[in-house]
Amino acid sequence: xxxxxxxxxxxxxxxxxxxxxxxxxxxxxxxxxxxxxxxxxxxxxxxxxxxxxxxxxxxxxxxxxxxxxxxxxxxxxxxxxxxxxxxxxxxxxxxxxxxxxxxxxxxxxxxxxxxxxxxxxxxxxxxxxxxxxxxxxxxxxxxxxxxxxxxxxxxxxxxxxxxxxxxxxxxxxxxxxxxxxxxxxxxxxxxxxxxxxxxxxxxxxxxxxxxxxxxxxxxxxxxxxxxxxxxxxxxxxxxxxxxxxxxxxxxxxxxxxxxxxxxxxxxxxxxxxxxxxxxxxxxxxxxxxxxxxxxxxxxxxxxxxxxxxxxxxxxxxxxxxxxxxxxxxxxxxxxxxxxxxxxxxxxxxxxxxxxxxxxxxxxxxxxxxxxxxxxxxxxxxxxxxxxxxxxxxxxxxxxxxxxxxxxxxxxxxxxxx
Amino acid sequence: xxxxxxxxxxxxxxxxxxxxxxxxxxxxxxxxxxxxxxxxxxxxxxxxxxxxxxxxxxxxxxxxxxxxxxxxxxxxxxxxxxxxxxxxxxxxxxxxxxxxxxxxxxxxxxxxxxxxxxxxxxxxxxxxxxxxxxxxxxxxxxxxxxxxxxxxxxxxxxxxxxxxxxxxxxxxxxxxxxxxxxxxxxxxxxxxxxxxxxxxxxxxxxxxxxxxxxxxxxxxxxxxxxxxxxxxxxxxxxxxxxxxxxxxxxxxxxxxxxxxxxxxxxxxxxxxxxxxxxxxxxxxxxxxxxxxxxxxxxxxxxxxxxxxxxxxxxxxxxxxxxxxxxxxxxxxxxxxxxxxxxxxxxxxxxxxxxxxxxxxxxxxxxxxxxxxxxxxxxxxxxxxxxxxxxxxxxxxxxxxxxxxxxxxxxxxxxxxx
Numbered sequence: 001x002x003x004x005x006x007x008x009x010x011x012x013x014x015x016x017x018x019x020x021x022x023x024x025x026x027x028x029x030x031x032x033x034x035x036x037x038x039x040x041x042x043x044x045x046x047x048x049x050x051x052x053x054x055x056x057x058x059x060x061x062x063x064x065x066x067x068x069x070x071x072x073x074x075x076x077x078x079x080x081x082x083x084x085x086x087x088x089x090x091x092x093x094x095x096x097x098x099x100x101x102x103x104x105x106x107x108x109x110x111x112x113x114x115x116x117x118x119x120x121x122x123x124x125x126x127x128x129x130x131x132x133x134x135x136x137x138x139x140x141x142x143x144x145x146x147x148x149x150x151x152x153x154x155x156x157x158x159x160x161x162x163x164x165x166x167x168x169x170x171x172x173x174x175x176x177x178x179x180x181x182x183x184x185x186x187x188x189x190x191x192x193x194x195x196x197x198x199x200x201x202x203x204x205x206x207x208x209x210x211x212x213x214x215x216x217x218x219x220x221x222x223x224x225x226x227x228x229x230x231x232x233x234x235x236x237x238x239x240x241x242x243x244x245x246x247x248x249x250x251x252x253x254x255x256x257x258x259x260x261x262x263x264x265x266x267x268x269x270x271x272x273x274x275x276x277x278x279x280x281x282x283x284x285x286x287x288x289x290x291x292x293x294x295x296x297x298x299x300x301x302x303x304x305x306x307x308x309x310x311x312x313x314x315x316x317x318x319x320x321x322x323x324x325x326x327x328x329x330x331x332x333x334x335x336x337x338x339x340x341x342x343x344x345x346x347x348x349x350x351x352x353x354x355x356x357x358x359x360x361x362x363x364x365x366x367x368x369x370x371x372x373x374x375x376x377x378x379x380x381x382x383x384x385x386x387x388x389x390x391x392x393x394x395x396x397x398x399x400x401x402x403x404x405x406x407x408x409x410x411x412x413x414x415x416x417x
Numbered sequence: 418x419x420x421x422x423x424x425x426x427x428x429x430x431x432x433x434x435x436x437x438x439x440x441x442x443x444x445x446x447x448x449x450x451x452x453x454x455x456x457x458x459x460x461x462x463x464x465x466x467x468x469x470x471x472x473x474x475x476x477x478x479x480x481x482x483x484x485x486x487x488x489x490x491x492x493x494x495x496x497x498x499x500x501x502x503x504x505x506x507x508x509x510x511x512x513x514x515x516x517x518x519x520x521x522x523x524x525x526x527x528x529x530x531x532x533x534x535x536x537x538x539x540x541x542x543x544x545x546x547x548x549x550x551x552x553x554x555x556x557x558x559x560x561x562x563x564x565x566x567x568x569x570x571x572x573x574x575x576x577x578x579x580x581x582x583x584x585x586x587x588x589x590x591x592x593x594x595x596x597x598x599x600x601x602x603x604x605x606x607x608x609x610x611x612x613x614x615x616x617x618x619x620x621x622x623x624x625x626x627x628x629x630x631x632x633x634x635x636x637x638x639x640x641x642x643x644x645x646x647x648x649x650x651x652x653x654x655x656x657x658x659x660x661x662x663x664x665x666x667x668x669x670x671x672x673x674x675x676x677x678x679x680x681x682x683x684x685x686x687x688x689x690x691x692x693x694x695x696x697x698x699x700x701x702x703x704x705x706x707x708x709x710x711x712x713x714x715x716x717x718x719x720x721x722x723x724x725x726x727x728x729x730x731x732x733x734x735x736x737x738x739x740x741x742x743x744x745x746x747x748x749x750x751x752x753x754x755x756x757x758x759x760x761x762x763x764x765x766x767x768x769x770x771x772x773x774x775x776x777x778x779x780x781x782x783x784x785x786x787x788x789x790x791x792x793x794x795x796x797x798x799x800x801x802x803x804x805x806x807x808x809x810x811x812x813x814x815x816x817x818x819x820x821x822x823x824x825x826x827x828x829x830x831x832x833x834x
Contacts, residue, residue, distance in 0.1 A: 294775075296724070
């Protein structure tokens, strides 16, 4: 089944709102084995809507439309849909009751424009919006299904999950597809491709699908298969993942929707261990990353951010003579930072950084992108030197992810002792 | 000038990556007075790319294309562009040298696939990518400009800002439009609208354009005007901004692309003052925000993040009895945190937080979203209690922005003393 996503709204076109609806829809359609051929944003005008609906493409069988269904006058979508599907708006008494109940429940007064939300196309199957006032509408025309939904993300998501997908499943039009994403860290896309080329070629030969999805500091490898039984497909993919794990064990940190900070957090819990951080050039980003996972207080105790060199001595007790001799961006300094943090906080593990995040502030000896990191474990303290680019944001993210991945490997070792 | 944005990549279609490029492009085109008619995401296939380029729409004069230019084999865009524009790939020696320098600078080995990024369409004007290896390409065909760029946001943005927009300006094809965005913090959209309604109505009556752009903790007010002379338009808008400043002086913290952390940073520099932070529930987000501004080391000394309550006593010296009596989320605790941090780091100003970021962990007395903050200045320490919602990310961002805005007002007072 081939599909198209149509998002209506000027706020999307001119960048006032980032189109997260399209991404969410793309993901759920993809997971159901529905090919998303195109995703388009258009203006809230009759011309644009009619033009788009009239030209969805020859092989499209499903069109999901979001936006343009609010109670305000500039939302004209509903009338345009009536014209396109050659039907008319009629007041739906059942929906009107739901809207009235909606406002009553919230102790809010109801305007005439809210009542008009119960005026719905006669030929459409109405999909009840349980958390809002704009109903979903399911149309069919010449073998193509069109579903129009409100643009409010929570309302649209509920309609799709609870009504649109179940209706499609009922029809038996969805194929059996299974995907699994392998998350890697510490190796660039082109080096990864080179390392796993033989595996990749065999995989493609056997009819699997493969995609590389790079983002800052990570490359995701997505394996897909299509066939008759989902269980069988899952097993086939698992075998391929097992093969991959043997080729690049040190780079794989997780699967599918996991994040590095979650994986490390779970390993800390399994080790019954705590962690603290001593940041400098990363300026709190690592602390922020770790604490973006709810429940991080189980293992994360805190950080001393010594952005200024004097603070490295004053609060972390780094030897001033060492800073003078080697400079703040040096291996001896990050070792002292990690050890001091670990001792002061009484944590089991500590991560420290000192570097030149950029875009300026580099010297010949210590160029922008040079970042030292140290990891203190219960047994030892070790370091790594990164030589990154000039993009401050990227450097900070890369250093943080690299440190977490090194910590991850230590935590796995500790579990197996 | 009417334009279309084309984003290539399956990762966008299936929602693995949220399409922030389209939003960013939409905004910058809009600001230049270029109408964004459509924004479309398509698959990384020859068929989809050719089909989209062949049907851009009768009145489109500018097509911005992002994505599909990486070094891996599945990126086929470049070859498809050659076919579409009836040209061929030739190795560009100048670009090859730049790519080689790029890898050398990073001490990274270069693969054959990286070299192939110097193979570029003969008929295109090559736009140098100063921070990556995939060049931008400017084509013209039947009066339509097509610009293909890499999908990596930082690279694409640099190409558009520094090369695409200047080239369009040079041609004189852009209308005379001037926009100015007034940045407000500390007041919700509906309350803001109510406060400035009379000003707004007068503004619209005089033919200006106006838009409210809310985001977490902020509402941006964008004023626009179109006419013959940009200088004249700027002056007219400045008058309107001056009027607005008189109505809501305490809420306006900056203009256009400024960020709160930049504005506060500049005020700290003007005050010749330093700052440190004592975070808890915000987990380093404020430190990260402040240090995301290059040059923050001029005024930001560091942070103690006491995520764990014991650390509040151990490292910040908060009285354990006070934590026991009032709880960690309390006014006396944030006051002690800010004062202790200020004394220990020897900074002029300190910000502290303690709260329940959520989504869980609240009690009846201290519900999710309850956050105390304190600000220590050279003269005094004062507090504010926030009662926010249940969204962890939003709460952390709101608390940080609110604290920075309160600090901003103090710094302005200090300057005027």
